[in-house]
Amino acid sequence: MPELPEVEIVRRGLAAALIGRTVVSVDIIGALGPRSVRRHLAGPADFAAALAGHTVIDVRRRGKYLWWVLDGGDAVLAHLGMSGQFRVYDVGCADDGVSHHAPGGTRNVALGPHTRLRLRLAGSAVGTANRAGTGRTAGTEGTAAGRILDFVDQRTFGGLMFVPGGAELPAPIAHIARDPLDPAFDRVRTVAAIRRKHSGIKRVLLDQTVVSGIGNIYADEALWTARLRYDRPADSLSVRAAGAVIDATIAVMRSALDQGGTSFDALYVNVNGESGYFDRSLNAYGRAGAPCRRCGTPIRREPFMNRSSFFCPRCQRRDG
DNA sequence: AACCACACCTGTTCGC
DNA sequence: TGCGAACAGGTGTGGT
Numbered sequence: 056m057p058e059l060p061e062v063e064i065v066r067r068g069l070a071a072a073l074i075g076r077t078v079v080s081v082d083i084i085g086a087l088g089p090r091s092v093r094r095h096l097a098g099p100a101d102f103a104a105a106l107a108g109h110t111v112i113d114v115r116r117r118g119k120y121l122w123w124v125l126d127g128g129d130a131v132l133a134h135l136g137m138s139g140q141f142r143v144y145d146v147g148c149a150d151d152g153v154s155h156h157a158p159g160g161t162r163n164v165a166l167g168p169h170t171r172l173r174l175r176l177a178g179s180a181v182g183t184a185n186r187a188g189t190g191r192t193a194g195t196e197g198t199a200a201g202r203i204l205d206f207v208d209q210r211t212f213g214g215l216m217f218v219p220g221g222a223e224l225p226a227p228i229a230h231i232a233r234d235p236l237d238p239a240f241d242r243v244r245t246v247a248a249i250r251r252k253h254s255g256i257k258r259v260l261l262d263q264t265v266v267s268g269i270g271n272i273y274a275d276e277a278l279w280t281a282r283l284r285y286d287r288p289a290d291s292l293s294v295r296a297a298g299a300v301i302d303a304t305i306a307v308m309r310s311a312l313d314q315g316g317t318s319f320d321a322l323y324v325n326v327n328g329e330s331g332y333f334d335r336s337l338n339a340y341g342r343a344g345a346p347c348r349r350c351g352t353p354i355r356r357e358p359f360m361n362r363s364s365f366f367c368p369r370c371q372r373r374d375g
Numbered sequence: 376a377a378c379c380a381c382a383c384c385t386g387t388t389c390g391c
Numbered sequence: 392t393g394c395g396a397a398c399a400g401g402t403g404t405g406g407t
Binding site for chain 2: 087090136137138169209210211212252253254258360361
């Protein structure tokens with residue numbers, strides 16, 4: 056499931072693939088395609104029309120949301136939900152792609168069963184990638200190349216919307232707190248916010264208005280590292296303990312980022328369809344019955360918030 | 376105001 | 392063999 060590290064991998068892939076490119080067309084695919092733009096209240100046709108003709112100038116992220124900054128200061132806001140993917144394909148010259156034979160204008164890339172949106176982009180990235188000594192000029196590679204961007208989403212929890220004037224921070228996510236990997240993340244304020252909550256610490260870590268980007272997997276991993284059980288009251292934590300939890304989220308998410316993210320199944324892949332490897336490093340999540348890597352006690356799984364919590368019943372304590 | 380339960384959604388797996 | 396239940400879980404909403 057995509058949490059912050061996975062979304063950041065996708066953001067980097069999108070930045071490389073989209074910046075400097077112009078949206079030529081937007082196709083909304085199949086009966087479920089409109090669901091992927093359901094949060095765009097003006098409707099699918101309006102979404103497609105609003106986006107066409109715009110050039111992408113940046114791709115940014117906050118927590119699990121990412122957005123494309125468009126020329127003119129508008130934005131396309133996206134969330135992967137549980138199973139959303141962006142996939143990038145080069146399809147040769149855009150000019151010879153205008154004779155659309157297959158539905159959706161596909162020339163040589165088949166539509167997958169869960170493809171909800173297909174964008175066609177033209178133009179090439181210009182500018183900063185050009186480095187002295189490479190012997191290449193930025194913009195040469197891929198000039199006039201056509202590129203396809205598919206939004207694929209099996210469970211349709213994800214989606215895109217066009218946000219006028221949303222370049223700096225799209226209004227629909229103004230309530231989302233900064234994430235721990237944000238350079239402007241305020242650790243002191245976040246620790247204080249955590250310690251004001253009477254809920255269990257895991258519930259607080261999953262509250263995107265307190266700190267964003269953390270989902271079920273990395274919450275369990277951070278709590279294992281900090282030796283806290285999921286239901287430990289947040290307002291019972293010392294400043295030091297709450298800080299340790301935050302530091303643990305940072306460490307585990309940075310580590311996952313270094314390994315390309317966590318993949319349990321085909322639901323998370325990068326823009327080239329490749330999986331990450333962090334699942335081999337997990338200490339708690341998905342390890343029910345397996346020995347705790349610290350003390351050997353079998354990891355326990357308990358239902359929690361319509362999902363599962365994994366923890367070591369011996370070295371993760373509810374009481375301080 | 377703070378907190379909590381639940382709906383939303385599809386494909387896979389499991390038990391009967 | 393077939394079928395329904397359980398499960399995966401991030402987010403927004405509405406109720407307490």
